[in-house]
Amino acid sequence: MLSLSTIPQERAAPERAWQPQSRSAPSTLAECFQIAAVRRLEPREHLFCEGDPRTHVYRVETGALCLYKVMADGRRQIVSFALPGDLVGLGTGLSHMVSAQATSPTRLRSLATGALDQAARQDPSLGHKLYEALSDDLHSACDLILTVGQRGAIERVAAFLLAIGRRSARRGQAGSIIVLPMTRTDIADFLGLTIETVSRSFTKLKTSSVIRLIETSVVELVDKEALQRLADGAEREAA
Amino acid sequence: MLSLSTIPQERAAPERAWQPQSRSAPSTLAECFQIAAVRRLEPREHLFCEGDPRTHVYRVETGALCLYKVMADGRRQIVSFALPGDLVGLGTGLSHMVSAQATSPTRLRSLATGALDQAARQDPSLGHKLYEALSDDLHSACDLILTVGQRGAIERVAAFLLAIGRRSARRGQAGSIIVLPMTRTDIADFLGLTIETVSRSFTKLKTSSVIRLIETSVVELVDKEALQRLADGAEREAA
DNA sequence: CGCACCTTTGACACTAGTCAATTTGGGTGG
DNA sequence: CCACCCAAATTGACTAGTGTCAAAGGTGCG
Numbered sequence: 001m002l003s004l005s006t007i008p009q010e011r012a013a014p015e016r017a018w019q020p021q022s023r024s025a026p027s028t029l030a031e032c033f034q035i036a037a038v039r040r041l042e043p044r045e046h047l048f049c050e051g052d053p054r055t056h057v058y059r060v061e062t063g064a065l066c067l068y069k070v071m072a073d074g075r076r077q078i079v080s081f082a083l084p085g086d087l088v089g090l091g092t093g094l095s096h097m098v099s100a101q102a103t104s105p106t107r108l109r110s111l112a113t114g115a116l117d118q119a120a121r122q123d124p125s126l127g128h129k130l131y132e133a134l135s136d137d138l139h140s141a142c143d144l145i146l147t148v149g150q151r152g153a154i155e156r157v158a159a160f161l162l163a164i165g166r167r168s169a170r171r172g173q174a175g176s177i178i179v180l181p182m183t184r185t186d187i188a189d190f191l192g193l194t195i196e197t198v199s200r201s202f203t204k205l206k207t208s209s210v211i212r213l214i215e216t217s218v219v220e221l222v223d224k225e226a227l228q229r230l231a232d233g234a235e236r237e238a239a
Numbered sequence: 240m241l242s243l244s245t246i247p248q249e250r251a252a253p254e255r256a257w258q259p260q261s262r263s264a265p266s267t268l269a270e271c272f273q274i275a276a277v278r279r280l281e282p283r284e285h286l287f288c289e290g291d292p293r294t295h296v297y298r299v300e301t302g303a304l305c306l307y308k309v310m311a312d313g314r315r316q317i318v319s320f321a322l323p324g325d326l327v328g329l330g331t332g333l334s335h336m337v338s339a340q341a342t343s344p345t346r347l348r349s350l351a352t353g354a355l356d357q358a359a360r361q362d363p364s365l366g367h368k369l370y371e372a373l374s375d376d377l378h379s380a381c382d383l384i385l386t387v388g389q390r391g392a393i394e395r396v397a398a399f400l401l402a403i404g405r406r407s408a409r410r411g412q413a414g415s416i417i418v419l420p421m422t423r424t425d426i427a428d429f430l431g432l433t434i435e436t437v438s439r440s441f442t443k444l445k446t447s448s449v450i451r452l453i454e455t456s457v458v459e460l461v462d463k464e465a466l467q468r469l470a471d472g473a474e475r476e477a478a
Numbered sequence: 479c480g481c482a483c484c485t486t487t488g489a490c491a492c493t494a495g496t497c498a499a500t501t502t503g504g505g506t507g508g
Numbered sequence: 509c510c511a512c513c514c515a516a517a518t519t520g521a522c523t524a525g526t527g528t529c530a531a532a533g534g535t536g537c538g
Contacts, residue, residue, distance in 0.1 A: 233311070
């Protein structure tokens with residue numbers, strides 16, 4: 001990460017795209033996005049839908065998006081949550097393979113795929129950064145496959161809370177209090193459960209004093225070790 | 240990653256690695272692997288385990304691998320099957336994020352990551368191919384998340400058979416007869432089901448004449464449209 | 479203040495998991 | 509060639525964990 005001290009901050013409305021502040025082409029990912037246009041989304045507003053042409057790559061500044069797929073009969077599976085710092089829209093297809101919708105008020109920056117590709121051609125290390133970001137996405141996807149394929153309801157919720165906790169920690173939010181910038185429905189569609197089961201799982205974790213519900217979307221992870229044990233499936237007769 | 244210009248040969252078969260047929264550095268992915276060392280794996284033999292240092296990238300020639308993660312208590316989730324033509328071991332981490340095990344007699348070629356990275360630096364289009372392969376893996380992972388998170392047992396098996404069918408078609412195996420180079424246990428661990436449930440689902444599909452079991456691992460997809468409807472969740476009161 | 483929407487809680491149904499027995503298939507040795 | 513053996517697959521009976529349906533709180537906004 002580089003110093004953000006001198007970065008031109010965008011303010012509210014006009015959101016001009018960029019002014020060529022220096023003649024040198026941007027070479028780092030951070031520099032690319034510093035000159036990128038800002039966009040705001042209201043909760044439930046879509047950034048793009050599955051099948052739409054893939055025109056831009058986005059970086060979440062604040063708020064959160066969910067990336068999801070839907071089946072013909074309406075069942076929805078959220079494949080990942082994009083939180084501040086995350087890139088959205090990577091990949092090589094001509095069209096998006098998932099839909100992207102804000103789950104809370106969200107600010108993000110957008111960069112035309114063409115511009116990014118060109119910058120990557122000029123600077124291979126930038127290309128590597130994109131490769132790395134995609135690799136991280138795949139890593140997260142594998143973790144979710146494990147969770148959804150093997151864990152029971154409480155295990156899934158425990159794993160989810162720990163994962164969100166780790167991500168906020170990596171963004172500097174120390175401490176054991178985490179904010180969930182999404183509804184129970186979103187969590188359910190992410191974990192492959194129903195809202196009722198998610199709600200019941202929260203209640204059980206609360207009752208057993210492993211977590212504390214400060215608000216419905218603000219959770220204190222009181223006992224992370226216990227949460228980890230639950231996520232790993234203690235409570236079984238061991239294998 | 241260091242340069243392993245003299246690629247480590249696996250013992251066993253003669254299978255000489257390469258004869259420098261031309262002095263020009265290989266530039267396409269296919270060329271890179273044509274000069275790569277061959278390796279053979281027996282069923283159940285591991286190529287690498289989760290956490291092992293990531294030293295090589297592999298391409299499956301014949302046979303099949305499963306890539307999986309295991310939980311502390313032994314539950315296993317297969318994250319993908321690598322079939323002929325597929326690349327294994329991509330990504331940027333220092334160590335593998337999954338284990339890789341042959342599910343049938345398998346022949347593959349291995350390329351040191353350092354050599355591949357170097358080749359990619361010389362030819363950006365090769366780097367793009369790797370990026371594309373990783374993007375495809377992510378795409379497949381998302382499909383599996385949808386399957387495991389939202390579909391019922393028969394829906395999962397139907398979707399699995401169709402996916403395998405599409406993949407063999409892409410490799411030139413036309414027709415509706417597919418070979419499953421893995422056990423029922425592997426299929427179960429891939430779909431997040433038990434072997435009993437997988438077996439019962441096969442039986443139901445067979446009974447309703449949607450598939451025909453030529454051998455336990457050779458299936459004829461008699462009615463692909465019906466299979467697709469099943470995978471999409473017809474049989475529900477529509478949403 | 480009251481209306482929506484989200485969340486929580488309860489009662490019941492049903493899918494898939496568990497446990498157990500049987501059948502099938504492939505390989506080995508007499 | 510056949511008998512046997514082991515592993516994998518199938519089938520059955522029963523159970524547990526989630527989903528479904530329904531209703532009752534909470535919370536925020538107009």
